[in-house]
Amino acid sequence: MYVSQEGIDIATIRDVAKLAGVSVSTVSRYLNKSGYVNAETEQSIKGAIDKLNYAPNVVARGLAGKKTNTIALILPDISNLFFSDLARAVEDVASTYGYTVIFGNSDDQGIKEKRYIETLKNKYIDGFIFASNTFGPGDAEKLQKLGIPFVCLDRGPDEQTSGVVRSKNREGAVMAVQHLLDIGCRKIGHIYGPQHLITAKERLIGFEQSVQSFDWYTPTLLEPGDFRIAGGLEATERLMRRHPDIDGIFAGNDLMAVGALKALNRMGIRAGEQVAICGFDGIQTTEITSPELTTIAQPIYEMGALISRLLIKKIEGAPVEDRLYELDVKLIPRDSTLSRETLSLAQRSLYEEEGQ
Amino acid sequence: MYVSQEGIDIATIRDVAKLAGVSVSTVSRYLNKSGYVNAETEQSIKGAIDKLNYAPNVVARGLAGKKTNTIALILPDISNLFFSDLARAVEDVASTYGYTVIFGNSDDQGIKEKRYIETLKNKYIDGFIFASNTFGPGDAEKLQKLGIPFVCLDRGPDEQTSGVVRSKNREGAVMAVQHLLDIGCRKIGHIYGPQHLITAKERLIGFEQSVQSFDWYTPTLLEPGDFRIAGGLEATERLMRRHPDIDGIFAGNDLMAVGALKALNRMGIRAGEQVAICGFDGIQTTEITSPELTTIAQPIYEMGALISRLLIKKIEGAPVEDRLYELDVKLIPRDSTLSRETLSLAQRSLYEEEGQ
DNA sequence: GTGAAACATGGTACCGTTACCACATGAAGA
């Protein structure tokens, strides 16, 4: 059975003041560099702090100053590869600036999200990062009223009211199609994600933009998916049944691309050779499949780093433009999109690697 | 540029008291159910709270009562699949009990871990979960002195001083070997993880235990890896070069098993048919490879749920045994370990699925 | 009828900081 020890009392600012022979005000000024402190006094305070191993109580500070050096990261699901990468970046940056990160899983349910906002607002959280898709104008207004800064991933509650970080989804889709065309694809299908997600929508638009002028293009080359493996798998099956002559698939995200890979595998179709596959996101998993997945990589880490830096700047009152920050995506060609040339190249590099 | 709005002042307990026509003490008693409150009084307090949309300030509560309803989860790296799954479970349970979760990435560096402890102890964190491998007796003693409860994943600072949750690693290794033998393997290698990790050590012991009586066994069938994909890949290459007749590999964790798969693939060896592979952990990724990976699955979610439930019980003073909680692992046979029989079974199920 | 126990409520000193104001000193400029 657990028995709390307690007892050990931690030094307070009063203890420091007493030991240093000054007032708490002076110690406080020293700690916050918020006023005059004589050089000698400073030394004796420093000594007292060392001797007592004193560290300011952040809770008391929080109460007095309404600032807790804590930010909240609300995302759909931390166990989702994309978001755990993002979380890592956010925490890295936050801890550099002396902030602590609280996370919450919304499962894209508005109620859960609101619950986090409620709970955390009276914990004096300094700011929020929303990577969740259910964050709406109502929530934004509430936070604004409370004076709590926030930034959003992918989509803001409405343009211009908050910083939004996302990557160039439309442009990425165009790159994907171009790449598929480059390697020789002549009939490309697209598995698109849930259209309430701006990322999915933009990628679909980019795809349509790129292919509509081709005579092989028909809207039945579009197939809905759910941004998950299973959805990608089923969508691919439907798509291939409808258009057995497809030679390229652009999946709206990597997980669906993995599903597509599985589907082709089951159907006995060689992915990368008979049908090329290109995903979107650049999650770690794309390196694990075989063939490895070609993908349009979002700079996930950079996005996380940028978004938390933006938030911290807002919190600390630095000038921050409340606008859309669109980051570049990058094509990472791998074996799931082999052209005749790249095929031979890939094989050559394979030999080289074996020779090491 | 961001301009904090502030202004909107939140109702305090004093506002509630005034509106309800009672004293703050009475409201406080009502809120905490910590004393007598008349039924009528209760109603008017309830009314006032509703009208003012009052919610207690957790920071003030924290200062007064040294309890913040916040726990910290210190893990090596949130972007690691295993730990993000774990984090999900921890947060799920914690939020059920009204707790908020702070996370920190230690990268298995003791210094970072200590830094988190320092930072968080004066945030009046209620308790710690350490999933990090650098948590030592010194840290434990410090927390104990401070009266801050903690629990550990996999390994405690020393037996009996804290709750430790892990799974049956040794037993799992035995299961893995048995499975490989069952499907017909006659020469099995093992890629073991870093031996300062108790999980890696136990799995190695389990492996040795299971194979040492066979005449084909020789210590050169053991190969070190780093618990990551690259390490597993290289280890497999070394292993296969040394023993080209190996027909089964037990990798110390799933990531290394993925590496092994990649290595075999490069060498032109059909994983699952010529050489069987079994991993350990049960991370999501094992379903993504092809062939899909057989693995000894740890009950990751249950482990996370249990560990946070233990911590919360400790925090709330409920009786908790400070002991080792060992959870069962489970063999998940997949295509990377096909026996002749299972091979035919697998193919049959494949046809069935296609027929759907 | 009386004392004890249960019920009900209010006052206020903390919890550990910060922010503001008051005050003192010495140097510089008019």
Place this chain on the structure above:
DNA sequence: TCTTCATGTGGTAACGGTACCATGTTTCAC
């Protein structure tokens, strides 16, 4: 000499709760 201002320090009321103590009223058993 008298302001003015930079420097340096201390006192203390917040911040928003909780917890303890004091005070009063009922209720009820003996």
